[in-house]
Amino acid sequence: MSEQPEARITTYREAVREAIREALMKDERVFLMGEDVGHYGGCYAVSKGLLAEFGPERIRDTPLSESAFVGAGIGAALGGMRPIVEVMTVNFSLLALDQILNNAATLLHMSGGQFNVPLVIRMATGAGKQLAAQHAHSLEGWYAHIPGIRVLSPATIEDARGMLWSALLNPDPVIIFENNTLYNLEGELPADAGAVDIDRARVLRHGEALTIITYSASLHKSLEAAERLALEGIEAEVIDLRTLRPLDDATYLASIAKTHRALIVDEGWRSGSISAEISARIMEQAFYDLDLPVSRLCSAEVPIPYAKHLEDAAIPQVDSIMAEARRMVRHG
Amino acid sequence: MKTESRKDKLQRMLRMMILIRRLEEKSAELYSATKIRGFLHLYNGEEGVAVGVMETLTPEDAVVATYREHGQALAKGIGAGAIMAEMFGKQEGCSRGRGGSMHLFDAATRFYGGNAIVGGGLPLSVGLALADKMQGKSRVTCCFFGDGAVAEGEFHESMNLASLWKLPVLFLCENNLYAMGTSIRYTQAVQELAAKGAGYGVPSAAVDGMDILAVEEAARIAAEHVRGGNGPYFLECRTYRLRPHSMFDTEQYRTRDEVEEWKKRDPIDLFIQRIKDEGIWDEAEYVAMESDVAEEIKAAVAFAEAGTMEPVEDLTRFVYAEGGRP
Ligand SMILES: Cc1ncc(C[n+]2csc(CCOP(=O)(O)OP(=O)(O)O)c2C)c(N)n1
Ligand SMILES: [Mg+2]
Numbered sequence: 001m002s003e004q005p006e007a008r009i010t011t012y013r014e015a016v017r018e019a020i021r022e023a024l025m026k027d028e029r030v031f032l033m034g035e036d037v038g039h040y041g042g043c044y045a046v047s048k049g050l051l052a053e054f055g056p057e058r059i060r061d062t063p064l065s066e067s068a069f070v071g072a073g074i075g076a077a078l079g080g081m082r083p084i085v086e087v088m089t090v091n092f093s094l095l096a097l098d099q100i101l102n103n104a105a106t107l108l109h110m111s112g113g114q115f116n117v118p119l120v121i122r123m124a125t126g127a128g129k130q131l132a133a134q135h136a137h138s139l140e141g142w143y144a145h146i147p148g149i150r151v152l153s154p155a156t157i158e159d160a161r162g163m164l165w166s167a168l169l170n171p172d173p174v175i176i177f178e179n180n181t182l183y184n185l186e187g188e189l190p191a192d193a194g195a196v197d198i199d200r201a202r203v204l205r206h207g208e209a210l211t212i213i214t215y216s217a218s219l220h221k222s223l224e225a226a227e228r229l230a231l232e233g234i235e236a237e238v239i240d241l242r243t244l245r246p247l248d249d250a251t252y253l254a255s256i257a258k259t260h261r262a263l264i265v266d267e268g269w270r271s272g273s274i275s276a277e278i279s280a281r282i283m284e285q286a287f288y289d290l291d292l293p294v295s296r297l298c299s300a301e302v303p304i305p306y307a308k309h310l311e312d313a314a315i316p317q318v319d320s321i322m323a324e325a326r327r328m329v330r331h332g
Numbered sequence: 333m334k335t336e337s338r339k340d341k342l343q344r345m346l347r348m349m350i351l352i353r354r355l356e357e358k359s360a361e362l363y364s365a366t367k368i369r370g371f372l373h374l375y376n377g378e379e380g381v382a383v384g385v386m387e388t389l390t391p392e393d394a395v396v397a398t399y400r401e402h403g404q405a406l407a408k409g410i411g412a413g414a415i416m417a418e419m420f421g422k423q424e425g426c427s428r429g430r431g432g433s434m435h436l437f438d439a440a441t442r443f444y445g446g447n448a449i450v451g452g453g454l455p456l457s458v459g460l461a462l463a464d465k466m467q468g469k470s471r472v473t474c475c476f477f478g479d480g481a482v483a484e485g486e487f488h489e490s491m492n493l494a495s496l497w498k499l500p501v502l503f504l505c506e507n508n509l510y511a512m513g514t515s516i517r518y519t520q521a522v523q524e525l526a527a528k529g530a531g532y533g534v535p536s537a538a539v540d541g542m543d544i545l546a547v548e549e550a551a552r553i554a555a556e557h558v559r560g561g562n563g564p565y566f567l568e569c570r571t572y573r574l575r576p577h578s579m580f581d582t583e584q585y586r587t588r589d590e591v592e593e594w595k596k597r598d599p600i601d602l603f604i605q606r607i608k609d610e611g612i613w614d615e616a617e618y619v620a621m622e623s624d625v626a627e628e629i630k631a632a633v634a635f636a637e638a639g640t641m642e643p644v645e646d647l648t649r650f651v652y653a654e655g656g657r658p
Contacts, residue, residue, distance in 0.1 A: 035511075040584065040585050064483045065484060092450075095449075129369075132448070300648055301648060306429060307430065313647050
């Protein structure tokens with residue numbers, strides 16, 4: 001065995017690939033299936049090289065049949081395998097929504113606790129690349145609506161590397177959302193990187209002025225906004241939700257008890273969103289901690305447009321986060 | 333009406349094929365220049381299908397297409413300028429810049445998109461045809477889709493429904509042997525796609541999609557069947573995309589040799605040869621045609637460049653009908 005370096009620079013994409021490789025090596029029940037995962041090397045090049053290494057039995061190219069191969073993943077999980085099903089993007093997962101909701105999420109319950117579905121579904125999500133209204137939505141919040149599944153949103157390289165194995169150890173169906181704008185993200189990964197906790201949110205930046213609660217690509221915009229706000233004397237606390245279902249209320253409530261201001265940044269649409277859920281929970285559990293009403297920055301209520309200036313305007317940005325944080329801090 | 337001479341007709345068809353090819357080449361160039369963004373899927377090598385099929389449709393017929401639809405859009409009559417402006421994200425574009433390359437729409441020519449969900453257009457075409465049938469209109473709805481879409485449930489559900497209700501849909505499959513980077517041999521148990529019609533009672537045929545005149549002939553039979561009120565028809569055009577799937581594709585899944593082999597069957601070259609064989613080729617006219625097409629593309633780019641950005645204040649327009657209920 002070659003000696004492991006202490007820590008190394010890698011990308012989000014490579015971290016996901018390593019996680020899949022590790023799972024394939026550790027557990028022979030694990031296999032990957034989805035569109036273009038094999039010969040093409042993955043739509044976002046995540047599974048590049050895996051077909052050559054593990055062969056077509058374990059890296060399975062599927063036809064364009066989202067409902068069938070997600071359903072087959074559910075069946076294989078029932079049958080004793082540990083499938084990782086890749087759906088190219090969340091937009092196409094809607095063709096498999098019936099299988100995810102009516103089968104994966106309900107079988108355990110309908111069978112009176114007899115049948116677990118230890119399935120992991122990975123999919124890309126998010127706007128920002130001018131892919132227009134059928135390729136750019138963030139529907140994580142919808143999935144977080146469904147009891148019976150766990151919804152993960154790795155925004156950091158550590159989580160991209162670690163969440164998959166934790167998900168595979170989980171006896172219930174897990175959906176992992178990978179924001180397509182993060183695949184090229186570079187960062188450090190400790191040599192011993194491995195499974196991570198998938199129950200708790202994480203405070204990524206400490207501050208007293210306000211709490212920014214966010215996830216996925218918006219985490220990085222929020223962190224950048226926080227750094228720039230610090231130059232103006234505003235120290236924001238930034239929380240990465242990491243897991244959208246079940247939500248870890250304790251972490252953000254503890255922060256709000258300290259800052260008394262809560263801003264939620266969410267790339268999903270505002271109405272009926274995960275941000276609406278969090279806002280309601282804050283109102284229910286921390287109403288008297290607040291100096292001013294909870295604020296939300298979400299996607300505009302419009303299908304994501306192609307034209308760049310309109311797409312940019314449709315989703316939360318560093319500038320809009322800064323402006324809203326300033327307003328909230330000045331207010332109280 | 334004066335009937336068009338054979339020579340004029342073939343020249344007109346050739347010009348459309350060349351216009352499509354040059355538009356695609358220019359689009360690739362403008363993508364590299366970052367004038368066009370997002371996903372861009374080019375039609376090079378498949379021009380004979382769109383142009384051959386469109387010969388058999390009337391302006392009243394509807395077209396539903398995929399994200400690889402510049403060719404169908406041009407052939408159906410959307411101007412190159414409106415297409416280019418769309419790809420530039422300008423409000424002068426055929427979808428006001430909201431859609432981009434994958435979502436060209438045009439009510440005037442009955443062009444119902446530009447659908448980027450594989451298989452997504454199929455049920456839509458069934459509905460358009462249902463509306464025509466219920467309103468006693470003898471129009472055809474022609475739905476273009478790829479070999480990849482044949483694996484989707486929506487293909488099978490749509491074929492069954494259209495057949496069951498005898499709806500005027502021309503199911504037009506462009507079988508270019510690949511769905512993104514996955515060869516049809518890894519995805520279809522039965523690779524002769526035309527055979528699938530039998531299970532739904534839909535008359536079906538397969539044709540060499542690189543031979544525009546063969547496409548036209550097969551499409552005419554299909555369109556006449558559909559127009560005659562006999563229910564749907566499934567036509568598989570066997571073709572090949574000469575360029576990568578999109579601008580992001582590194583083409584690891586096929587060999588250079590394979591692509592070179594297919595280039596020998598470039599539908600434009602084959603058609604030119606055919607016109608020469610018929611003895612009606614005119615080199616001078618061809619040269620003039622190429623420069624005429626070049627002018628048209630140049631004008632389209634100029635139109636797109638001169639186009640304007642929709643004001644950001646209008647971001648949330650077109651989500652609901654404007655002006656309230658009728
Ligand atoms: C439902 C759905 N799944 C996956 C995709 C991603 N995708 C876009 S094009 C494509 C290949 C489609 O191939 P085919 O239907 O043969 O059309 P072609 O691109 O060859 O013209 C895939 C997998 C999508 N757009 N929609
Ligand atoms: Mg294809």
